[in-house]
Amino acid sequence: MAKRTAVKNKPADGVNPRQPCPCGSGKRYKACHGGAGGGADVIVSRPFEGLAAEAELIALREFVPSATVKLPLKEGAREIVLATVLPMAAAGLVRADGTAFVGLQVQTRSGDLSRDLARAVQWALTAETGDALAVVGPDDGTNPGRLQDLLDPEATLSPELHPDFAWWLPPDNEPTGDVALSLERANAAILPTERLDAPGVHAAYWVDAGDKAHLRWVRPESEETLLAALARLSVRGELDLGEGSRYAGSFRAHGLLVPVWDLDRELHSSEWAPGAEALGKRLQDALTSLDTEPLTEPERRSRDGLRGRQITLR
Structure with missing residues (x-):
């Protein structure tokens, strides 16, 4: 009886077969692009990771x-x-x-x-x-x-x-x-959409959904870190863009979290830019504070509540 020979892809230069695959899939190289088939069907959950954009x-x-x-x-x-x-x-x-x-x-x-x-x-x-x-x-x-x-x-x-x-x-x-x-x-089919232009505000979009407007803000932080910072602001009563706004929830998209706020649609999109800038500064301060100040019990409860507030785009 003839011996069966396993055919494996050669390791990429400098890639240990047991290390994470360079494609970003989260799997080991030998189980992804280093395995038979080259990982053609592997789902990459964060396809744009590593790009400033x-x-x-x-x-x-x-x-x-x-x-x-x-x-x-x-x-x-x-x-x-x-x-x-x-x-x-x-x-x-x-x-x-x-x-x-x-x-x-x-x-x-x-x-x-x-x-x-x-x-x-x-x-x-x-x-x-x-x-x-x-x-x-x-x-x-x-x-x-x-x-x-x-x-x-x-x-x-x-x-x-x-x-x-x-x-x-x-x-x-x-x-x-x-x-x-x-x-x-x-x-x-177009929903009126504007990109908010303010210092420190990136990938934040005002969207007129008809009955109300929204701010959809794609954030670069990891989900757990961002939720902790949002929870800290929520407990302080600072998780908004000012009067006529409220935090609605978030959705996941290609490995990042996208928080969403409901907005008074009677206000022009540009009128929300100062509120977004101020919220961005508060959020950055909260993110920085996580390095030295663990979440309090109320903040942990808030984080768990925010984690469950997932919304669906329509």
Whole structure:
């Protein structure tokens, strides 16, 4: 009887098979990209970890309706524009004027959104005018790595928000027929959204949901650390942006926590910027205090209550 020989991937340079996989999945290398199959089906729970733009990428992926921003690529002969969503939820397209886009709000084809986006960027760098990439298809062996390999890790993003999807077409191009109908339908689904502009406030978005407005703020801290700081503010009665606001809960998105506040929608989005700035400073102070001051019993109870206040986007 012939002996069976196990086939294993060779360890990556400098990676111990028993150490965490560099992809960020949380699994050991030998059980992930160091195992048979290379970890193609491994779910990466925090795909943008390590990028200064992580929180903004999550906001653009999860709830910002219409926005664009130039990708800070390390190298490349072509400018690539990252978009929230493209026509037919395409993974990429090159507009008639030659502008190349990749989309964030797409169906993923693997467990690693960062790797799928890197492959869309690779496609966009060489695609021709008028080309479109409906989905990121099966791996063709060209492996561009992950988004972290392509972007400047220290670069931040300041997306341009749009009131509609007119930017799908080149300037001065009037839509007709099916294109006009598609634009009309997409525009009708947009919830008015504004990015708050204030010192120390990043990835915070005001959203008009109809009956009320919300602030959705993607935070970079670990969930447990952030919940502890929020609990400290809650016990002090400081977990708000001022009159007409209240903390509603939070939701998880790609490994980070997104706290949400209900806001009086009669106030303009810009009127909440000072409150967000002040809350950001209080939150930073609370985070710093955790290093030397453990949570009190009331704060621990508050933290447990906040942990259970999970909300769902609609």
